[in-house]
Amino acid sequence: MAAHTETDVLVIGAGAGGGAMSKRLSDGGLKVVCLEQGDWIHPMSHPHTYDGWEIERQRSW
Numbered sequence: 001m002a003a004h005t006e007t008d009v010l011v012i013g014a015g016a017g018g019g020a021m022s023k024r025l026s027d028g029g030l031k032v033v034c035l036e037q038g039d040w041i042h043p044m045s046h047p048h049t050y051d052g053w054e055i056e057r058q059r060s061w
């Protein structure tokens with residue numbers, strides 16, 4: 001994970017609105033951080049439940 005840096009704008013959600021807003025603001029020279037929650041993931045689908053968890057973590061995670 002990147003080191004903590006200062007940002008001008010924090011956008012919550014990278015959907016149609018948040019994604020477009022993030023692009024416009026960053027193109028305009030502002031430092032933008034955009035956080036996206038993504039889908040809910042069942043705990044049994046987490047990579048540590050697989051024997052090949054080290055590989056799974058590199059791929060889909």
Ligand SMILES: Cc1cc2nc3c(=O)[nH]c(=O)nc-3n(C[C@H](O)[C@H](O)[C@H](O)COP(=O)(O)OP(=O)(O)OC[C@H]3O[C@@H](n4cnc5c(N)ncnc54)[C@H](O)[C@@H]3O)c2cc1C
Pocket residue numbers: 012013014015016017018035036037038039
């Ligand atoms: C089935 C379907 C088909 C559609 N087809 C069309 C179409 O053909 N043409 C069209 O113009 N419109 C279409 N729409 C409408 C369009 O998808 C919405 O109008 C548009 O996506 C709304 O944008 P938004 O940024 O408000 O929300 P969203 O696009 O829903 O984005 C919100 C984002 O915020 C994230 N989020 C929410 N809470 C948090 C949180 N606490 N932390 C981090 N992230 C979070 C969500 O995961 C999501 O990615 C369709 C909608 C649906 C459901």
